[in-house]
Amino acid sequence: MPEVQTANARIVLEVAGEGEPLLFIPGFPLDHRMWSAQVKFFSRSFRVFAPDLRGYGRSSAQAAPVTMHDLARDLIEVLDQLAPNQPVTVCGLSMGGYVAWQLVHCWPQRVARLVLCHTRSAADSPETARGRRLAMEGIRQSGPEAFLSAMLERLVAPQTKERNPETVTAIRQWMQEAPAESLVRTLDALAQRPDATPWLEEIRCPTLVIAGSGDPITPPSEMRTMAEQIAGSQFVLLDGVGHLSPCESPERFNQTLEAFLSKA
Numbered sequence: 001m002p003e004v005q006t007a008n009a010r011i012v013l014e015v016a017g018e019g020e021p022l023l024f025i026p027g028f029p030l031d032h033r034m035w036s037a038q039v040k041f042f043s044r045s046f047r048v049f050a051p052d053l054r055g056y057g058r059s060s061a062q063a064a065p066v067t068m069h070d071l072a073r074d075l076i077e078v079l080d081q082l083a084p085n086q087p088v089t090v091c092g093l094s095m096g097g098y099v100a101w102q103l104v105h106c107w108p109q110r111v112a113r114l115v116l117c118h119t120r121s122a123a124d125s126p127e128t129a130r131g132r133r134l135a136m137e138g139i140r141q142s143g144p145e146a147f148l149s150a151m152l153e154r155l156v157a158p159q160t161k162e163r164n165p166e167t168v169t170a171i172r173q174w175m176q177e178a179p180a181e182s183l184v185r186t187l188d189a190l191a192q193r194p195d196a197t198p199w200l201e202e203i204r205c206p207t208l209v210i211a212g213s214g215d216p217i218t219p220p221s222e223m224r225t226m227a228e229q230i231a232g233s234q235f236v237l238l239d240g241v242g243h244l245s246p247c248e249s250p251e252r253f254n255q256t257l258e259a260f261l262s263k264a
């Protein structure tokens, strides 16, 4: 896979296809593999970029504390090298959405369209931030297993566990490969991320918001309210999926995204 040296990291990414650039940003604590069905499908008509964020997959470690802005800057530097001066369709899931807020707020001219999957604009509540700090302590003291098992329980819908156990096995494997150091640093970055809600009214590009009916992490009602604050955005609720619709129901996810891309 190609790699790009940025000012502060080495970013390894999958690049496939020809056409307008389409960037897929993974959620926590996953890497570019969560987008494999999308890379295959959309590389027929787009130039697809699926990076491993700093600290994950084959990209360089998080050697120091990071912020969502640092992760976004890495991606801008990757795009500067691989798709200079071209506006990009940005598709981020959950933490990938938090990185997407940074891109659209700080580099709006680079974002042609925005796709926000299973994410939120609000910062952590004090209770959520406290939970993250407890998780960081737990990982430091006893390793990541307990944290990852509890998280996996909430990531996928019961229907996915029943019908696609091999998908759940793959997700578990990807999560287990994330370095403990990255989990701890990213949990800290998540707890400290800013509230992006005031930025929603600035968004001028076509925007699609995708929620899952069985997602307890970013509930559809919260995502619908968020979508209502983005002028002209489209909100789609996928039934029977949890927090990871690109993996849980790749065909429906791809159809939804394709329909949006063909119109916007």
Ligand code: MLT
Pocket (backbone or CB within 6 Å): 026, 027, 028, 029, 093, 094, 095, 096, 190, 217, 243
């Ligand atoms: C993710 O899927 O990226 C995380 O659930 C984000 C979060 O914990 O806020």
